[in-house]
Amino acid sequence: MALNGFGHERNHTDLSMRITEIQLAILELLTWHVRAATDSQIQQVLNDQSIPGHASAVLRRLTKDGWIHRRRINVAVPVLSKPLCSWSPNQSKPNFAILAWQLFVRHTNNGRCSSSSCYTDHGEINPRQPCHPTQSLSISQSVRTGKAVHREPCRFSTDQTPALDSLTLVRRNQACRRPRLVNWAAPKAAHLTAGVSGWGRQPLQIEHDLGTTAMYVSSRPYQSEVIWYGEDIVRRRFSGVKKKVPDALLVDRRDNILKVMEFGGQYSRKRLEDFHRTWQPYPWEIW
Template identity: 25%
Template sequence: MTGRERQLIESLARKVRMISFEQIARTWWPRTAAGKGNARRRIAGLVREGWLSEFRVLSQPMLPLDGPESVWQPGDPAPDFGSMSWRLRSRWKGSAAPLRVFTIGRHGAALFAATSAGIKNACHVTHDLHVTGIFLRLLADEPDAAERWIGEDAFTAGRKREKRPDALLVGEAGLPVRVIEFGGAYPPQRLREFHDHCVARRLPYEIW
């Protein structure tokens, strides 16, 4: 197993739920026709070997994710939830299309003491792939932050009744220092509840 393959498998075990082939190829292989072909062959091998599991799903087109739609820190005024909701809703264009995605396989789960759960909810595929997109953006631009990324499934054991953000960035002491959320077509009330949750805990947040 190469270093990039190990990083891919570990990301699925500890950071994100799923990843598309396009996300894999852009992140870990050269952005050329040859690079994409090599990625396709190697990923097929990782599936055969049990490191990854492959699924066919429907997903909305990926958004660019150039940066957060909203950034808040303790002491800042509350954002305009109505305006933010409109921005989040209006950016969705196009229709769902078939897509190949990958999750951690049985051997990958065993290596990193993770759970091989497959696709937990097909309705969340678009959301989960965008959370992966945020993680990969940090991996490229802020690798230290990506290293401190704790995915939702890693911190929600025993907390099913609590509000669960998509990810937390933790500090040296292991305590949360930033909340990461991908804003789907969120109504204003959901944004307000998320904001109030972070305010009560004095946690800075980013909504992408």
């Protein structure tokens, strides 16, 4: 057994010898680290690892040979810059009400591209302007956070804990829903890499899964000594994790957990607090 570039073991079978370096890198990405990825996300990962080649051409060949599934889907894909909230065990508890509101605003603006939203020209939430959902939204201007209803604007107040980071940059022109080519692994790819082919089981989670991939692309774990396990790999390798499985774990080569990673959906304060309670022995990030 040999360690590949992502840090896990790989069998050198006759079948894998017929796979090129760029093809194997893509298959490992889709079976160990993320459930699904767009062409541009895969191209960015290849560029970061200095793997030459045009992703779309390789993906078409992998589809033809039955290694992956590929479909044009109308989705919004965020372009992330940094976590919304980073926390370590030596820090005070974050303000989850504010974080829940930030996630709510981001979620309700994705795919709508409203000119009256609270985003700046550079795609950031404007800290000087209250961030209320635009009038085009058919949802309430409040977000439920446990038993209470939080109606605070998502501006940066002086009483926020140091653990609360600034809002993740989301380029609105990239986040709007439009048809994109989405790729995910076929079962035989998972067999080759000893990974998991999991996205097809939960197709309604596609935008969350692509958000997790955006988190992977931005954090660039493949440029360090850590190993990124996607959610399905976490379920398999950490049998003790029964509830609140995170989107990813960063581990060392002995599978010691270094950091917990989560791409935030429209999470309530209670859900965020439950996540913190489960994973507070470890540093975590919510993007």
